[in-house]
Amino acid sequence: MPGRAQPALSAAPALRGLAALFLLAAALEAVVRFGLVPKLVLAAPSETALAIGRLAAEEGLFRALGATLLTALAAVGAAVAAGLPAGYWLYKHPRFGAAYRNWLAAPFAAPLVLVYPVVLVLFGRTYASTGFMGFLVGLVAIVLYTREGLAAVPPTLVRVGRAFNLTPRQEFWKILLPAGTPMIFTGIRLGTIYALVNIIGVEFLINFGGLGFVVSETYDKFDTPGMYGAIVFVILVSGGMLWLLKRVQLWLRPA
Amino acid sequence: MSAPGAAAAQVRVIRFFTLAGIALLWETLGQTRFVFGEALPPASAVAAAAAREVVSLPFYRHLAVTLGEVAGGFLFGALSGVACGLALGARRVLGAAADPYIAALATTPKIVFLPVVMLAVGTGPGSKVALGAVSAFFPVVIATVAGMRSIPPVFVRVGRAFNLRAGQMVRMVYLPALALPIVTGLRLGLGVCIIGVLLGELKLASAGLGFLARDYYDQYDFAALYAIVAIVFALAALANAAMSRLVRRAEAHR
Numbered sequence: 001m002p003g004r005a006q007p008a009l010s011a012a013p014a015l016r017g018l019a020a021l022f023l024l025a026a027a028l029e030a031v032v033r034f035g036l037v038p039k040l041v042l043a044a045p046s047e048t049a050l051a052i053g054r055l056a057a058e059e060g061l062f063r064a065l066g067a068t069l070l071t072a073l074a075a076v077g078a079a080v081a082a083g084l085p086a087g088y089w090l091y092k093h094p095r096f097g098a099a100y101r102n103w104l105a106a107p108f109a110a111p112l113v114l115v116y117p118v119v120l121v122l123f124g125r126t127y128a129s130t131g132f133m134g135f136l137v138g139l140v141a142i143v144l145y146t147r148e149g150l151a152a153v154p155p156t157l158v159r160v161g162r163a164f165n166l167t168p169r170q171e172f173w174k175i176l177l178p179a180g181t182p183m184i185f186t187g188i189r190l191g192t193i194y195a196l197v198n199i200i201g202v203e204f205l206i207n208f209g210g211l212g213f214v215v216s217e218t219y220d221k222f223d224t225p226g227m228y229g230a231i232v233f234v235i236l237v238s239g240g241m242l243w244l245l246k247r248v249q250l251w252l253r254p255a
Numbered sequence: 256m257s258a259p260g261a262a263a264a265q266v267r268v269i270r271f272f273t274l275a276g277i278a279l280l281w282e283t284l285g286q287t288r289f290v291f292g293e294a295l296p297p298a299s300a301v302a303a304a305a306a307r308e309v310v311s312l313p314f315y316r317h318l319a320v321t322l323g324e325v326a327g328g329f330l331f332g333a334l335s336g337v338a339c340g341l342a343l344g345a346r347r348v349l350g351a352a353a354d355p356y357i358a359a360l361a362t363t364p365k366i367v368f369l370p371v372v373m374l375a376v377g378t379g380p381g382s383k384v385a386l387g388a389v390s391a392f393f394p395v396v397i398a399t400v401a402g403m404r405s406i407p408p409v410f411v412r413v414g415r416a417f418n419l420r421a422g423q424m425v426r427m428v429y430l431p432a433l434a435l436p437i438v439t440g441l442r443l444g445l446g447v448c449i450i451g452v453l454l455g456e457l458k459l460a461s462a463g464l465g466f467l468a469r470d471y472y473d474q475y476d477f478a479a480l481y482a483i484v485a486i487v488f489a490l491a492a493l494a495n496a497a498m499s500r501l502v503r504r505a506e507a508h509r
Contacts, residue, residue, distance in 0.1 A: 013348050013350075017353060017356065111450040111453065114488065121477050205366065234363055235359055239355070239363075242359060
């Protein structure tokens, strides 16, 4: 397409998007100020912004963020530690890979988060429950993409390794892992996002833990501005995590 | 002929023994109350509870509530998702402006919007329909926009050359080219819609399968709770399989 118009176009949409966001905020502000919508239902954007500051100062919003991120980190760490070997094993044993792949792909699309009552029975209202829910969804993504990524390594590379008489360990570290990294990281990226989403969701559902708990708590207290503030904060965290992981992925695959 | 047949047989054997092993381990852990104690009822008790559910009338009342909420949420979410996707895909600048917001919102756990919809429409079935709609909206809008962007510009130019009106453009150019991406988006959308509705029911409701599961949890009837979760999983898998069929049909249609 015309290369000339590209730079101007790429900055303009972002500005227009921001402008639209401000217009929307202004409209909401007006709607609430003129009393068209009850204050209990919809908080004015200005109050929502102020509420984020209040939550940070008084309700430990950043401590909640830390709790959620640490839970997610532990969940993803465990999912990587278990998922990489599991994916490698499925790659090395194609019959088992064929047998289990569809099973893994099914919960990938199906509502794995719905097992949370079961997890709640097993682990109670603890970080083990929220963390385990994150681990579960992260694990599925990482196992699937690790297997796919290793299976997609060009056979030529593997044959070169064989020609050099590499041990299985050397073959994994020097050939399979580096060649499979982009796709394996896609699994880790998706797994991290799913884990974060599920952890926040379960925190909200069981009234325990980090950011999800703050949303639930502010709703229970009829603190509408605080509730909107917490939700906006969750959206910002999700968007930020998405952006960060995309960055890392681009860095891993410079092209 | 024999080699792929033997491989498929091996796969079946592996699956059978895996399932049998899991069932045996579960039954043993449950019967001996080893590790998890009362929290893990044996597989046979869960199967018996599931059998009790599917012959009880209240179960079907709750099932009907859940199905209605899923249907309503999916309908609203899918229609608004396709409409927004068409608009955002047709106007490049509009799409580029909205992209980052849609991506961030799509990643956000939808369940945190439950308080918002409960404040807006109350704690009844309407809030679950709304949550299901919000959940279904994002995969559908993302798939539709991506589909719009992958339409060869030639198609659009031909349509313009024939002086088609906007409605005709949608019907004769966009929708045929979009069938596959939209159906793919709908499949994902239905999955997350079911999740949204069920999670909403688990959090706060007075009817529906999620409420039923919550009720059994509160009564410490874990076998019945596990049975409901298993039934919900089976129903979700069924819905997913049906949508996958639709996707394959759309693929064949290209």
